[in-house]
Amino acid sequence: MTNMIGEAWRAGKSFVTGLNITFKEMVFRPAITVFYPDELDTVPAWFRGIPLLKTDLLTGEYNCTSCGLCVEACPVNVITLEWHQDPITKKKVADRYAIDMSRCMLCNYCIEACPFDALVMGMDYELCKVDPENMVYEMEYLLRLGLKYSSVAQPGPKAKKGALPPWVFHELTGATEEDIQDEAGFLGRAPQAKGYTPVLKAQYRKEETVVDQPPAPAPAKVEAKVAVAPAATPGMVPPDQPPANPGGTESGNKDGEEAE
Amino acid sequence: MVALWNNLPHLVQIWLLGLGKGSLILVWCLANFAFAMVLERKVSAWMQNRVGPWRSGLHGWLQAIPDLLKLFVKEYIEPRNVDRPLFILAPLVGFLSAVLIWLIVPIGPGGTAMNLDIGIIFIAAITGYDVIAIFMAGWGSNNKYSLLGAMRGAAQMISYEVTLVMSIIGVVMMVGSLRLSDIVEAQVNRGFFGWFLLPQIIGFGVFIIASLAELNRAPFDLSEAESELVSGYHTEYSGFRWAVFALTEYIHLVGWSSIAATLFLGGWSGPNLPQVLQGLGNILNGLGAFTNVAGDAVSNAAVSIGFMNTGMWAWAVGFIWFALKTYLFVFLAMWIRWTLPRVRIDQLMDLGWKFLLPVSLFNIFLTGVLRFVAVNYNGLPVSLGSFTLRLLGLWAN
Numbered sequence: 117m118t119n120m121i122g123e124a125w126r127a128g129k130s131f132v133t134g135l136n137i138t139f140k141e142m143v144f145r146p147a148i149t150v151f152y153p154d155e156l157d158t159v160p161a162w163f164r165g166i167p168l169l170k171t172d173l174l175t176g177e178y179n180c181t182s183c184g185l186c187v188e189a190c191p192v193n194v195i196t197l198e199w200h201q202d203p204i205t206k207k208k209v210a211d212r213y214a215i216d217m218s219r220c221m222l223c224n225y226c227i228e229a230c231p232f233d234a235l236v237m238g239m240d241y242e243l244c245k246v247d248p249e250n251m252v253y254e255m256e257y258l259l260r261l262g263l264k265y266s267s268v269a270q271p272g273p274k275a276k277k278g279a280l281p282p283w284v285f286h287e288l289t290g291a292t293e294e295d296i297q298d299e300a301g302f303l304g305r306a307p308q309a310k311g312y313t314p315v316l317k318a319q320y321r322k323e324e325t326v327v328d329q330p331p332a333p334a335p336a337k338v339e340a341k342v343a344v345a346p347a348a349t350p351g352m353v354p355p356d357q358p359p360a361n362p363g364g365t366e367s368g369n370k371d372g373e374e375a376e
Numbered sequence: 377m378v379a380l381w382n383n384l385p386h387l388v389q390i391w392l393l394g395l396g397k398g399s400l401i402l403v404w405c406l407a408n409f410a411f412a413m414v415l416e417r418k419v420s421a422w423m424q425n426r427v428g429p430w431r432s433g434l435h436g437w438l439q440a441i442p443d444l445l446k447l448f449v450k451e452y453i454e455p456r457n458v459d460r461p462l463f464i465l466a467p468l469v470g471f472l473s474a475v476l477i478w479l480i481v482p483i484g485p486g487g488t489a490m491n492l493d494i495g496i497i498f499i500a501a502i503t504g505y506d507v508i509a510i511f512m513a514g515w516g517s518n519n520k521y522s523l524l525g526a527m528r529g530a531a532q533m534i535s536y537e538v539t540l541v542m543s544i545i546g547v548v549m550m551v552g553s554l555r556l557s558d559i560v561e562a563q564v565n566r567g568f569f570g571w572f573l574l575p576q577i578i579g580f581g582v583f584i585i586a587s588l589a590e591l592n593r594a595p596f597d598l599s600e601a602e603s604e605l606v607s608g609y610h611t612e613y614s615g616f617r618w619a620v621f622a623l624t625e626y627i628h629l630v631g632w633s634s635i636a637a638t639l640f641l642g643g644w645s646g647p648n649l650p651q652v653l654q655g656l657g658n659i660l661n662g663l664g665a666f667t668n669v670a671g672d673a674v675s676n677a678a679v680s681i682g683f684m685n686t687g688m689w690a691w692a693v694g695f696i697w698f699a700l701k702t703y704l705f706v707f708l709a710m711w712i713r714w715t716l717p718r719v720r721i722d723q724l725m726d727l728g729w730k731f732l733l734p735v736s737l738f739n740i741f742l743t744g745v746l747r748f749v750a751v752n753y754n755g756l757p758v759s760l761g762s763f764t765l766r767l768l769g770l771w772a773n
């Protein structure tokens with residue numbers, strides 16, 4: 117009898133405790149819902165989205181040297197790489213770099229394998245296609261999306277000893293095609309010969325210190341840009357594309373330079 | 377209009393009245409379903425820090441309309457070996473038993489469709505049909521999950537029905553009538569806060585637990601335990617037949633909540649605006665000790681809207697109180713559902729037979745003794761000088 121009363125008391129107490137908890141959650145905690153199509157959530161820096169190709173903003177070359185390590189590393193063999201050697205520069209030029217995103221499992225292995233910091237896991241997540249037949253993302257598309265994560269490449273080995281590998285916290289620089297600083301630099305430019313000195317666009321030129329002090333990369337935008345870049349046009353961007361409107365993005369760059 | 381009505385033959389009058397009341401009850405049930413279903417989803421969302429349905433109208437509060445439309449146009453999938461008559465009839469039987477509750481619930485002063493004198497017993501009898509509906513669905517589906525769910529549902533509902541009626545008997549002993557309108561009247565006559573909630577607190581607790589089990593709601597939703605039996609007795613149902621089960625569930629919920637409100641919270645009784653103002657004026661006047669301008673003004677306002685004490689106004693106020701109290705219980709059921717995990721079937725049976733039934737029997741005994749003493753000795757008057765305390769006054773009339 118006492119057992120029954122005691123048990124009933126215990127049950128009632130834990131019952132009230134539970135009700136109290138849910139009531140507090142209901143009344144005092146606001147909803148954490150993100151109203152997705154209306155507002156976009158920001159993703160953390162270690163987000164593993166689509167693998168994208170990075171570009172060196174100083175010269176406009178892609179970082180990839182067609183070494184093929186990522187192709188080897190990919191567990192599901194979805195990376196296609198075709199290359200030839202440029203007879204003049206003696207460097208490998210990627211003819212085709214494509215990822216079949218319908219089978220990619222976003223495992224990050226290709227990024228970890230790449231010794232030249234040429235790949236990055238993008239933060240974009242609105243990657244749906246109207247035509248699911250063709251989920252093969254070609255080089256131009258990967259490069260164009262990858263621009264947002266590109267900066268001026270630092271010379272030397274990719275990772276210093278003890279430092280965080282660049283794929284852990286990749287940064288969003290928010291760079292656009294206008295931020296490619298070489299006059300001849302365009303999206304999808306093959307690696308140039310050793311000792312190539314970039315000819316900077318007018319807005320990046322600094323009379324005294326052109327060569328030995330490369331200008332700072334475009335400052336990272338405060339808000340993560342998550343909207344997908346305009347759809348890739350077939351074929352590369354023409355090299356004679358006019359330079360960007362002076363006064364737009366580059367004013368921010370100049371400010372950054374002077375602050376240095 | 378009245379003359380025309382009086383000239384109609386008696387039979388026609390009865391049929392017309394029945395049709396009118398029936399349609400009203402159906403509309404009222406559907407409206408309650410639409411609201412309670414969205415409320416359930418909203419409450420669960422709030423408790424889980426979400427927002428719930430949001431897109432369809434008024435921040436999602438009209439979600440029931442697109443849901444029902446969708447279910448209307450969906451395909452009826454019927455497994456090959458079903459027992460067809462049982463399979464098709466089951467949702468309708470369940471729906472009927474849920475809707476019939478509303479026949480006798482007083483939703484306002486004198487606002488019952490049928491003022492049956494067997495009241496409570498009628499409800500207990502009607503909800504018995506729900507067991508049959510569940511078992512028909514489970515047996516007719518010819519599916520092991522459905523059958524298991526139906527067996528559990530039948531076992532659970534039959535055993536808890538006993539407890540449920542036992543817990544109501546305490547209230548019936550207080551009133552001396554089974555008629556629901558009499559029960560409300562008795563609570564009105566007991567004066568301020570004369571609800572049966574306090575004198576029948578044990579019966580109230582047992583009633584709440586047992587009606588949750590009777591409704592197959594979490595934590596007692598064993599007959600549709602989705603983690604064990606796909607969705608229990610309505611596993612094989614789709615389209616609008618499934619929707620009828622959903623309708624049944626929510627109409628049942630609101631129906632039982634209205635009965636709980638009627639039995640323990642005084643149903644439609646409650647102060648209306650003039651009475652509230654009068655009370656406020658009295659308090660401002662210090663109960664007549666220091667009459668002042670503000671108190672008088674409030675009292676006069678109460679007198680000037682005194683017409684609200686009668687007629688349609690009183691009815692509307694009663695209805696509002698009724699709806700508020702009903703939805704208090706609806707919310708309580710949802711609150712419990714989204715708080716507690718599901719119990720095991722043996723725990724459920726233990727709770728029902730070994731704990732709730734003895735407790736409700738004890739409640740009957742206790743109510744009898746207390747009421748006998750309180751009525752025969754006029755609430756055991758204890759004199760402290762000039763001040764007389766009526767012990768056990770709660771149980772006297």
Ligand code: SF4
Pocket residue numbers: 167189190191192193194195215219220221222223224225226227
């Ligand atoms: S993320 Fe993994 S699966 Fe996708 S391309 Fe890279 S290595 Fe292959």
Ligand code: SF4
Pocket residue numbers: 179180181182183184185186187197229230231232233234235
């Ligand atoms: S992306 Fe990196 S690993 Fe892959 S081929 Fe280019 S340089 Fe080599």
